[in-house]
Amino acid sequence: MTTSAASGADHQRLSGAPTAIILQPTSLCPLNCTYCYLPQRHLSQRMTPTIAAAIAANIPDDWSAQAPVEIVWHGGEPLAIGRERLIELLAPFEQLRTHGRVRHVVQTSATLIDDAWCAVLTDYDFAVGVSLDGPEHANRHRVDRRGRPVFDRTLAGIETLRRHGLDVTILAVVSADNAAASETLDFLAGTGCTRIGFNIEAAEAANRDAHTPPLDQARRFWRDALEWGETHPQVEIRELERLLRFLALDKQHRDADTRHDPLPTIGFNGDVVLLSPELLGVHEPRYSDFVAGNVTTEPLPQILRRAAEAGYVREFLDGVARCKASCEFFAWCQGAHAGNRYFEHGTFTATETNHCQTTYQAPVLALHDHTIGKDISA
């Protein structure tokens, strides 16, 4: 007998085949952004090739049946591991990559980018995401360990990437004191990038004092972004593109439940956390630090097969079931992200969060405002 609100069919909501595997090759980051959520970014803990080999050797064929599995090199600053070690970590994935079964993605501050790094990123066909929050004043939270701004170094890195023909997606954090959509978009598009994603700042892990914009401010931000997007069709705004793709589905597909991606995130030591990369490295005895297994002792597919045994995963599925029963945005958001429930409410069974308001509800409300021409500028 279970006391869980989500049981049986609800546990089928978890997909066994992730679309992406997030790797943290090193916990280290040379930056010290004031909004960073990583608790161990000052520690130089590096992944070994043995761990990369254990991951690559256990990626089943069916995971890439629809599209290559994204191997997302995330941080800290993944390039802080150094070129030689990263190449050693890439080697076990080479056969999978050349057969179209995986695709490498890196998310970087671009401050370490030089010609040699660009050669590596080109050789291994990386998709590159760069973190940049807009014009210089919007990047005051992005500083190095000595508190110096990294804005100029990031711009120089983007310029080098583009000179090498590498296409860049920019990811910008939107905070309550930095939420001018058209100014941000004008600047970021001026760097030559054609894809922009926005992360609305949220309370996560080490970033407990987040400057999250309230719902109305986020709603204005997305409304302005929608208007900007109409006059700049050559630039894709990731979140709005997703929403418009969802709305273009027929009703049957819009109303269908989606299976949640387990989104395994693997730390430098092979530990696997599920659902939210932000849970990696967070000490929480109640949930065994969110570690669902370790790839050195158990293949990743096996860890994922028993994912719903982890207490926090079960709780999250309960929370999703509660969202489905109570929220008019559910079809679109499918319960959003696990980590935000925990960081905002201390439990995964919670439903509404500031994050789901600003990232899922606000764009829908903004589209409504935009469609009926409602003035919400006040």
Ligand code: SF4
């Ligand atoms: S918008 Fe928030 S409350 Fe509504 S379904 Fe999504 S996560 Fe749940």
